[in-house]
Amino acid sequence: MIASVPIFWISIALPIVLGIAAWLSGDRWRRGYSYASALSLLIPLGIVAYLYASGAESLVDSIGFNLTSYRIGYMYLGVDGLSAPIVIALSIVTAFVSIYGLKYMGHRIEEMRSAGESPPDYGAYQFLYNVFAATMLGVAFATNLVEFYIFLEGTLISSFLLIMYYGYGERWKISMLYFVWTHIGAVTFLAGALYYGVVEGAFDYLVLSGTNLVPVGPATALGSMAVVVALLMFVGLAVKMALFGVHMWLPYAHAEAPTPISALLSPSLIGLAGYAMARFLVQYFPMIMESWRPFLMGLAFLTIVYAGLNALRQTDFKRLLAYSSVSQMGYMLLGIATLTQYGLVGSMLLYASHAVGKALLFMTAGVFIVEMHNLRDIGRMGGLARRYPLVAALALFGFMNLSGLPPALGFWSELFIVLGVVQTYAMNGLGYMIGMTALLMLALSVTAAYSFVTMRRIFYGQPRSDQGSAKEVIDPFKLSMLAIAILGFVLFIMVNPMISGVAAWLRLILGSGLGGVV
Amino acid sequence: MIVSAPWYSWSSIWLVPFAAAAVMAVAWLLGVRRERFYGLMSVLSILAAAMVSTFALYNVLALHETIDAVSSWNWVSLNIGSGTSLAIGVGSYLDGLGAIMAVIVSWLSFLIAVYSLEYMKGDWGVQRYFFFITFFVGSMLLLVVAENLVLMFIGWEGTGLASYALIGHWYTDEEDKWVGVPGRKALGLPMYFEPSNSGVRALMFTRLGDVGFLVGMSVLFLVAHTFSIPGLAASAGSWMAYLANNDLLAAVLFIFTLGALAKSAQFPFHEWLVTAMTGPTPVSALIHAATMVKAGVYFVLRFAPIFFVGAVAAGVVAEAQSQVYFGIVAALAALTAFMMATMAVVSNEFKLILAYSTASQLGYMILAAAAGGLLVTQGSAALAAMDQGVFAGLAQLLSHAVFKAALFLIAGWALHVAESRFIDDMGNYAKYMKATAVAMWLSGLSLAAIPPLSGFFSKELVLESVAQSGYTVLYLVAVVTAFFTAAYTTRLAVRVFHLPPVHAHAEGHEGVHGPREAPSLMLGPYFLLALGALLLGIFWPIAGSKLSQGVYQTLSVLVRPEFMPAIDIATIAITSLLVVDILLVVAAYLRRVDFMSAVRSSRLLSGIHSFLFDRWYLNSIIYYAFVYSFIGLSLVLHVVDHGIDVFYHRLLPAFARGSSTGLRATFGGRTDYSLALYLSLTGVLVLLILMVWGVI
DSSP states (O other): OBOSSOHHHHHHHHHHHHHHHHHHHTTTTHHHHHHHHHHHHTHHHHHHHHHHHHTOSEEEOSOOEEEGGGTOEEEOBEEETTTHHHHHHHHHHHHHHHHHHHHHHHHHHHHHHHTTOOOOOHHHHHHHHHHHHHHHHHHHHBOBHHHHHHHHHHHHHHHHHHHHHHOOSSHHHHHHHHHHHHHHHHHHHHHHHHHHHHHHSOOBSEEEETTEEEEOOSOOSOGGGHHHHHHHHHHHHHHHHTOTTSOTHHHHHHHHSOHHHHHHIIIIIHHHHHHHIIIIIHHHOHHHHHHHHHHHHHHHHHHHHHHHHHHHTOOBHHHHHHHHHHHHHHHHHHHHHHTSHHHHHHHHHHHHHHHHHHHHHHHHHHHHHHHTTSOOBGGGOOOHHHHOHHHHHHHHHHHHHHHTOTTSTHHHHHHHHHHHHHHHTGGGOHHHHHHHHHHHHHHHHHHHHHHHHHHHHHHSSSOSSOOTTOOOOOOHHHHHHHHHHHHHHHHHHTOHHHHHHHHHHHHHHHTTOSOOOO | OEEOOHHHHTSOTTHHHHHHHHHHHHHHHTTOOOHHHHHHHHHHHHHHHHHHHHHHHHHHHTTOOEEEEEEEEEEEEEEEETTEEEEEEEEEEEOHHHHHHHHHHHHHHHHHHHHHHHHTTTOTTHHHHHHHHHHHHHHHHHHHHBSBHHHHHHHHHHHHHHHHHHHTSSTTOOGGGOBSOTTOEETTEEOOBOHHHHHHHHHHHHHHHHHHHHHHHHHHHHHHSOOBHHHHHHTHHHHHHHHHHTTOHHHHHHHHHHHHHHHTTOTTSTHHHHHGGGSOHHHHHIIIIISTHHHHHHHHHHHHHHHHHHHHHHOHHHHHHHHHHHHHHHHHHHHHHHHHHHHHHHOOBHHHHHHHHHHHHHHHHHHHHHHHHGGGGGGGGGHHHHHHHHHHHHHHHHHHHHHHHHHHHHHHHHHHHHTSSBGGGOOOHHHHOHHHHHHHHHHHHHHTTOTTSHHHHHHHHHHHHHHHTTOHHHHHHHHHHHHHHHHHHHHHHHHHHHSOOSSGGGSSOOTTSSSOOOOHHHHHHHHHHHHHHHHHHHTHHHHHHHHHHHHHTSTTOOSOOOOSOOOOHHHHHHHHHHHHHHHHHHHHHHTTOOHHHHHHHOHHHHHHHHHHHTGGGHHHHHIIIIIIHHHHHHHHHHHHHHHHHHIIIIIHHHHHHHHHHHHHHHHTTOHHHHHHHHHHHHHHHHHHHHHHHTOO
8 A cells, every 4th residue: 555645754754853953053942852752653553553544565655766777676665564563663663752751861971061071961862862773764664775874874873873972881982882883783684785786776665565565585596695695794794793792782872872772772673683683594595594594493592591691681771672673573584584474473473572672671781870870780670669660560560571471562473482382393393392381481481580680689678778768759760651651551462453554565475384393 | 242341441450459558558658557447448349349359250251251451551562673563451351260259258358357357457557457457358359350460469469468467466476376385396496486487488489489470471472472361372382382392381381380389388398387377367368268278270271271282282292291291280289289278287276277378278279270281182072071170179278268257257256265276175166156056056067067057058069070080099199188177177176166175274253254146237247147157058049150151251161061070970979988087086085085185195096296397497407408498508608708808808909918018128229129020011012002903
């Protein structure tokens, strides 16, 4: 279906325009800009709701560019079944974190100024934030590798600047580290993408057929170079996703970023690399992916358990959450690597459940940073549920999303990923059955362990340091968290459109899947 | 006759408690803090659920209808292509088992909620308490009546979450809320647990089993293409044959059942239930009598006949593998029943004794059903044994639910007046609270299986079922367990109600703070329950017959079970010995035989005592084997992670810096060197390009 107005371009341009206006206004009217940005960032949610309500398989902007004469292909903006869960999650999280940022960044900028530094003012923050959010949406809306890469760069540069200007600790060094690492990933991916595009003659991954966006299907012209291209893309995306071995940049960057940015970086941005794996690798190279399946699933389990156990040892709340994000990316890879309908559906749902859950948890960390004098050390927390009952409930809901307990959306992603994993190998024989069950038990219980042990360390027991007189006040700061949680619950109930959308896209790629004995 | 009752589809049993919980959450957000509001919401919504389920049971028992109400729309529907699809509807399946369970769950929960109104008065977390109680009941009812496995699993996880929250209700971890003797260690590990720790333990132990449930349910879906429980029952023959031919049947069934074993605290998952005693006492009553642990038993009762009938239909291979499965489950259940009963004998905390007892009794219930399944290799000839086993399990579940709820509610009052959880601080309660003492003896003797109380009939049925399976070991274990059960129950009742406290300071202060009769809102529920245990026994011919009719009207149950245990020589012998057992214990305690000084003076006895008191050291063993090994692994990985960090962020930059310095030193301004290097590298590049083009 083709939209009658260029709503996609508007949904990306509007936040950026608002951001520029905010930038020019400096510290003035920040509340207005923050809420207006939030509203503009909710437009994509409306777009997807409209898509689902219409029953169409995809929705594409009325404006598109024909760059076939440059051998680039077409550039559209649109949304289909695969990207719809991504857009939903991005829209919800970026909109409410914008409101959350009002108090948090106000506090942060004040704090930096009183420490004698001169960070850019709130308007500049709002500008960078909006660019970050809008380009992430652009990544999800893109239909062409070139377009995808341009938006991806937009997210990298804006988030780099946000960490550099407003981060904690050695923020110059860490932002540099972040920039270098993500560009190693991005450029490796770019090398593969360029080779693909040049040889195949176009960079499209979704093209218009009639009024519908359809996948272009497997790569045909690459021949024996297909493995190299697939490998370049995979390695590039693995670095972005922070899988085991190339994850080391993430705990630094995500722990030291200003918290509203952590809440977007950690779940949403790195998850986009997982989305890209489903989008590109599964579409272009299904047979190569199938031959890699044992390795990929092994890497996924390793990432889950390794990062999960490392999370258990962290004492810095934000760093713990960063490791937990690495672990969650392991689940995302696990679902993708099964190459089954179920697994991929589970992965895309995991993107959304992780976005909601982890955003809530980073925002929880932010509450204590703002209201309890930069309290980040879990060793000094304890008993906080008495002071912050609502925040404790929201954090619990966040952890439920990570560990897959209903009524959190994470339940559905867990169910589908397990279905996919069981479908691939478990039925091959008794050893496989017991082995796969043991691996899943290990993975899921490590996740539950760090979630609920952390919950206990932070919120239960007696306070382990003098916590002063801090007490929960219900303000927009916390209501923005509540809004994310409520929408997360709504997604749990209304999960079906997301599932059937992803499945519809996958049927075009995989048929009934490459997986398994049954 | 299967009907899809229209009245039911708008009044699903679980809907009201869930809705009430949602209202409570919204009210809390809006700033409503009135205790009365939350209490009444909870009690009334559970009452509504109880009435709907009673109506459903009436449909089942009086009108012989099975209610099968599935929504016409699907919550989730996924078209996988090539003709397969995954659809999850929302619906209830209420046959005899489901309806009876729903009635037991909802009415007991109702009584416990009423008791809580008084018990939790003035507690600082009372709003949260009633929210989770209601959510708990809703989840339990959902899992009991769910038509498909996914809904059942959602309810299942819901009970896990609620129990986590309620066990850790007093999460500020004051010492009087702990379980275990503060400071006591076994094999170097602490044997006392704070509420917040117990909550995490409950969640983790059950979560481990739940993954098994999830995997098992995935396998079942992939081979049978449905999550629907009646659907799975109908096609059991074919999917079980498929699994059996791949040599997977026993493993899959066992993995699927892991969730139930964990929920019902069977070995090796039993540890969580013991420390769950940190929750407020009505929560313990709820978990032990109505919700949570009964979920696992329900699961076994629900699926054992399905597996049995399926295996018989699938043929010899499937029968043999199913027998292995039933054998493992029966062995674990028998072990749990015996083990936990031995621990109860030495425990010194009121609620802990009851907790051990619950795990032991749950073992009984599961043992009954699994023992029925052991005859699966005899084919359809053994159907009656299977169905008898299910009936025995359900009978035991019913009578246990009634008397254990009563016992826990009594414990709540006993702990309150003693301001202690240790039985040595309690005493002579019979003097101060006559009605409570009567209730205690009625429910205690029912647990001890003394006629004419209901526990007698259900225990006899269980023993019969086990005897029928032909495995003498299982039977002997079950009989020995019965003697332990009678002994610890009597010990508890005599110690608390008829002897002065060991620690003299505990008695003496009478009046408001001393031992006194419970207020009627608390006394009422447990007195009614104790009376129920008696009436259920006296009217067993009626109650049992209804129960057996209900079981007969259950999925895959094909033979109507006998509701009266055969009163034979074995029954008479065991029962008289049980009475002797009880009288001996009473006599020993009333004559003040000092067991503890005997234990202290003998190395052997004190060794045995510690072994039992520290729960066969299993907690420590599990901790060393799993918890500490993972903590160790996590430490190792932490070091590895640091190594990776150093490699990328120290060594690589240092190497780059070093080589750059080295190169600069070499070339330092010599144009001829640089030119030579440039030319030679260009040459290599040209060569490479030529090679790629295939020129060379």
